Amino acid sequence: MSALPQISHLEEITSYSHTIAPYLHQLSLAHVLPLLRREVSPTEWYLSTNPLISGVTFALFIASVVLVASELNRNYSQIDRLWSLLPAIYIGHFALYARLSGLNTERLDTLLMFGCLWGARLTFNYWRKGGYNMGSEDYRWNTVKVNIPPIAFFALNVIFISFYQSFLLLSVAAPSYVILLSSFLPEAVLPHWAMPDLLFSRGLLLALIAETFADQQQWAFQTAKASYRATGVVPPKFEKEDLDRGFVVTGLWSFSRHPNFAAEQMVWVGVYLWSCWVGDVMWYWGAIGAANYCLLFQASTLLTEWITAGKYKEYKEYQMRVNKFLPGWRTLIGGDELKGNKEL
Structure with a gap:
């Protein structure tokens, strides 16, 4: 059996029964043993394995390594160190498989480039916060x-x-599998690149830019606050009232309590919607990844805000004034009016 399904109609590329179910047997140890015994070359095994199934196998391996490492080190932020890398690796895997299979990779190459930019931004943020220090650990898990x-x-x-x-990190990249399968279709059925592809790719870039600005504003505020508390001197471009409050309420943070989280969710929902357009469907099994990613951010935000509200007495008022993710009409009209203790 070929490692890729035969695609002749557009509706087949999002069909679970046609594109995933026939290859589930490859998740067995019997399929992996020939590779471990060196009975087949890695390239031969790779091309004879459905790319989504090999992605699942790799995710299982990563999860096992992370579990063992976290228990040995008593540090439960191991997966965080891989967060910025794995989605781009999975997208790259699908792009490589398509290229080796002689398929058009224009959409996948564009998505891979975006995934690398997304990962680079996240890696930089994690590094400057000290996250790659092996002794560091997410305060939430503590x-x-x-x-x-x-x-x-x-x-x-x-x-x-x-x-x-x-x-989860595999599932948000899994729409790339649908995009890979779409390359089987002739251009008369689905062009290799069209105006909606351009709109989706640029939309993802805009979301990434917004997320970068939000992260930078948060970083600048926290750096200024640390300097102010250490020296008693208010850094340029900041106000004493804002620094005394302890949390940022200006810039993008005056429109949303978590503008970076909002943009991050838009990124992977956007990737899923792009694949929906490619498959000409309203929804399919790929929604699992985007939906769970949003649920994760809902849970993470609840925990973060519970901790923050316990540290800063004015945070509950901020919660009442500003929406969690998407801006409300009051903040859209008011803009930066949340500056200063006179407003909070």
């Missing part, structure tokens, strides 16, 4: 760890931190 029994936290590590998040 907070959770001291509030639940050890056995419950171990279960959380296995199910959510290690395995769920590993497969």
